[in-house]
Amino acid sequence: MKKLILFLVAAVLVVMTLPVAAHDEVTYAEWGTPKIDAVKEDVWNDAQSIVVADEAYGDASTLGQQSTAVVYSLWDGEFVYFYAIVTDPTVDAVIRDDAWNQDAVGFMVDFGYVREPEVSFRDLGDDSYAGYVNVPAVDGDANYPEEPTVFGVAGYAEKVSSYCRVTATGYEIEIAIPLLYKNYVPGDKIGYEIFLNNAIGEGDRYGFSVWNNQGDGAGGNSWQYSYNMGTLIFNPKLEPVVEEAPAPAEEAAPVAEAAPAAAPAAAAAAPQTSDFGIIAVVASVVSLAGCAVSKKRR
Known part of the structure; x- marks a missing residue:
């Protein structure tokens, strides 16, 4: 019995010393530099996004009044950028004393x-980076x-746009927040909610939603405890793929035109029949003359 009690006490102590489960959601910031004008240009097309629809406080959802958002992220070494597209049945478009106390x-x-x-992080003063x-x-x-x-550090708030x-x-909403804490490199992480x-x-805030408040995500406590924020990881800059133009095909050497075939040699003209007759007559005359001369000499 004593062993069982000691075991139970030890188990309770272990549970009490375990940290509260952290927000385990992760997303990535692609490389890019947008223009801050709340117009979603092409640079956002490859950006990754999160969905904010987990109602952490209030019950606007039961009234059909819950707002939701899709939020994209980019970075360029100097700033981290976010683009939020919010769907809201009732937009409270009035500036109030407390910005968080409205839409x-x-x-x-x-x-x-x-x-x-x-x-x-609110108790860390100048040592706070959240x-x-x-x-x-x-x-x-x-x-x-x-x-x-x-953001209370000199020069920080002035650089937020x-x-x-x-x-x-x-x-x-489109926003740029300066990366002044250190020189970030691809693969670095920051807390994000x-x-x-x-x-x-x-005229008052009715509730709020976060990226993750379920399963002990506790994103609703991120306003005070950065441990409950999710994680944003900086992706490397992708160099544009340069397509090499195909090498020009080698021109084939021009084929020499074949010399025109020589005209066949003209065949010797065949002697005409009349020519043979004339030759025969001349030969006969010569022969007879020869015979006559021969007889006279004898």
Whole structure:
């Protein structure tokens, strides 16, 4: 009995010391540099995306008011870029005192990729390299970097640029966030989460959805604990494939034209029958003359 009790106590202690399950979702940022204007140009065509539809707080879904988003990612060594296409039945397109307290997308990043459970980046001060930028669902370039975060570092917030465009089905946001923490190389990772804040036209946030809050993903706690963010991995730049033009075919040497065949030699003209007759007569005369001369000499 004592052994059983000791075993159970040990098991409880082990469970208590295990870290809370981390957000295990992973996506990749392809190489590319877009124009920040909330117009999805061709550079986004090869970008990978995540779906944000996991309602972590509120019950807008029961009212038919849940917002969802598809978010694409790119990077170019200087910035990481996101493009969010939000579907929202009711767009609360009004700037409020708290950007998160309305329809807005919170782009959350942890440039240091700190995976320590229950360590709040908000308590790290200048040592914090995580935070997020809220972009409200209002036409224009308004954005609100949260503090205390890395975005409070001098020059950081000023380099963030974004643009929002309200559409017939919701709104679209394009944003560039500077990579100032270090010189990133392909294969590097950062923490990444999306907070899709949702208002339903009542002047206040009704709830929010995240990339992953199920199965202990706890993405809903990413606003404070970067451990609960997913992972974004930087892919290498793909060099354009240069198709080599086929080598020109060697020109065949011109074939010498065959010399015209020599005309057949003209056949000797066959003697005419009349010619033979004349010859015979002359021969006879000569012969007779010879005979006459011979007789006289005798």
